[in-house]
Amino acid sequence: MAVEPEGTPCWADAMFTDIEGAKSFYGDVLGWTFGEASSQYGNYTQAYANGKAVAAVVPPMPGQEGQSAWCLYFASPDVAATAKKIKDNGGEVLMEPMQVGDFGSMAIAREPSGAVFGVWQAGTHEGFEAKGVPGAFCWAEVFTRDPAKLDAFLPAVFPYRAKQMQDDTVDFRVFSLGDEMALGRMRMTDEFPPEVPSYVNVYFTVDNCDDAVAKATKRGGVLRFGPMDTPFGRFAALSDPQGAAFSVIDVQTTQGEMPALSDV
Structure with missing residues (x-):
């Protein structure tokens, strides 16, 4: 790679x-x-x-x-x-x-x-040897309480181009490198407990979202959200037994139209 x-x-x-x-x-x-x-x-x-x-x-x-x-x-x-x-x-x-x-x-x-x-x-370790296949990382989103600060920071540090999702119900932005989407940014709503700080949520690919959720909760993980169908795949947000947040997504099971994005 x-x-x-x-x-x-x-x-x-x-x-x-x-x-x-x-x-x-x-x-x-x-x-x-x-x-x-x-x-x-x-x-x-x-x-x-x-x-x-x-x-x-x-x-x-x-x-x-x-x-x-x-x-x-x-x-x-x-x-x-x-x-x-x-x-x-x-x-x-x-x-x-x-x-x-x-x-x-x-x-x-x-x-x-x-x-x-x-x-x-x-150096000799270039990073992920696989992405977007079962068991591998495929996506990440920064959940933030202060989108304005983050939106100014990210393109100043990395060569990102930003696009805003055209949806009145959610404040979501995508940062891209060339034609490749690199990272999402989600405004945290009041549904998040106030003690939860801004954080980066990583998505790992699975063959079957519901099966992964069943295994995780059986092993002491906590289901935080979902499973939910989206145009990007069927996903769920979890915490592992030691409290680390992550999401699982089945990218083969998609539903709905891709959302419109506009340059900002």
Whole structure:
């Protein structure tokens, strides 16, 4: 695989206090298998779908225990330059750029409305080895309470072009790279409890949304929304047993017309 264009979601990982529990849960729900834990890198463990690297799980470092959450990384040709843009445009760099062996370089940041994300400059690890197939990442949305801040920030940091969905019932924006949709942005409504901060929601592809939901809830996951049919696929929003939010989507089962988008 070639290095992804700047701003492309290119990798996802999550910290879990119960790493074996996380492996068991996602192995069952998404069909993942797992590689050997890399003791040199904090027992970082890659997840695979049909032999292709699609994500990773890692135990928290001492003092970093807390709410589990998926972190989505965006591709950058120069992680230090991206970190500077993040700071210059109202974001916060939580982990300054650091090299990870010959795999690449990373930073962790928070955008001005509060969602945490990663930046990845590829070395030997270029990112997802598969997308949009069962078990693999296919889409992500930033849920935010302050769309204006996020809408100004994202195109200032990455070479995105924005389009707004023409729908009076929902405030949804799509950020694209060329002709490729890269990321969605959803305004959080009052349905979200006030203690829930802005966050990035990752979507993993499944063969059957309802089956994945049944497996997840049987294993202690919580169904937050759905399943629901959309023009993009049948999806559901979940939390895993350790509290990390994610969604599953069957992209083969679609319903309805694609929404109209207009340039902004």
